[in-house]
Amino acid sequence: MDTEIKSLLQFLPRLRRYAQVLTRNVHDAEDLVQETLLKAHRHASGATPGPETGGGWLMSTLHNTFIDHHRSRSASRRRETDFAQLMPQIMDAPQEMAVRLAQLRRRLLDLPTEQREALHLVAIEGMAYSEAAAMLSIPQGTLMSRLSRARSALKRMEDGPRMYVVGERDVS
Numbered sequence: 001m002d003t004e005i006k007s008l009l010q011f012l013p014r015l016r017r018y019a020q021v022l023t024r025n026v027h028d029a030e031d032l033v034q035e036t037l038l039k040a041h042r043h044a045s046g047a048t049p050g051p052e053t054g055g056g057w058l059m060s061t062l063h064n065t066f067i068d069h070h071r072s073r074s075a076s077r078r079r080e081t082d083f084a085q086l087m088p089q090i091m092d093a094p095q096e097m098a099v100r101l102a103q104l105r106r107r108l109l110d111l112p113t114e115q116r117e118a119l120h121l122v123a124i125e126g127m128a129y130s131e132a133a134a135m136l137s138i139p140q141g142t143l144m145s146r147l148s149r150a151r152s153a154l155k156r157m158e159d160g161p162r163m164y165v166v167g168e169r170d171v172s
Contacts, residue, residue, distance in 0.1 A: 011055035036062040115150035
């Protein structure tokens with residue numbers, strides 16, 4: 001092993017302890033130590049620290065690396081905050097659609113199990129009535145009745161504009 005690397009590694013426990021004090025996180029501390037050792041290895045011009053220096057320059061490098069990362073994160077947060085203030089405060093379509101879909105999902109889950117199964121197989125999975133009835137081991141007429149009740153229940157639950165369920169025809 002290279003003597004420069006051996007010399008750097010003797011300070012590893014001290015660097016780790018100090019990095020954990022700074023970052024308050026084991027994983028971030030390990031990343032900080034690794035980056036510090038890489039910087040030290042890159043910038044060492046043949047002069048390696050001896051035990052008499054106590055690794056002070058490595059500790060300074062670690063501290064300065066931490067400060068650089070901290071400043072960078074702070075600047076990034078400021079940029080993100082400034083950008084967020086430029087964004088419009090109200091966004092229409094995506095949130096409204098997400099809310100509507102969540103409401104529909106909740107209503108669908110509130111249906112009785114047999115109605116929910118029938119509606120899912122026909123409307124979501126796209127199965128033919130005969131195929132869905134066979135899968136549920138019920139007569140096709142029973143399946144159609146459950147579908148009708150499920151669609152009616154969803155319509156009754158809807159308090160906004162008229163909702164059409166997949167596979168339904170408008171009878172107005």
